[in-house]
Amino acid sequence: MADHPRRGPTPTDLVALIAVLATVVTLVALDADVAKLVSITGALSTVYALWRSGGHGPHPKGGED
Numbered sequence: 001m002a003d004h005p006r007r008g009p010t011p012t013d014l015v016a017l018i019a020v021l022a023t024v025v026t027l028v029a030l031d032a033d034v035a036k037l038v039s040i041t042g043a044l045s046t047v048y049a050l051w052r053s054g055g056h057g058p059h060p061k062g063g064e065d
Helices: 011-029 034-052
Strands: none
Touching: 011 034
């Protein structure tokens, strides 16, 4: 279970969605390779998800060689 309650959509969420969509539309208009589109949108989505979650990801364990 999460430590914090789920929050609803915010204006920042809308801006992030529009930015990702604008990036895809621009790349399609520039005739970008499909693999590049997938990579870029996947990376943007991952960065946004990490930002939205507060950046809490897996932490490396100390003391292991």
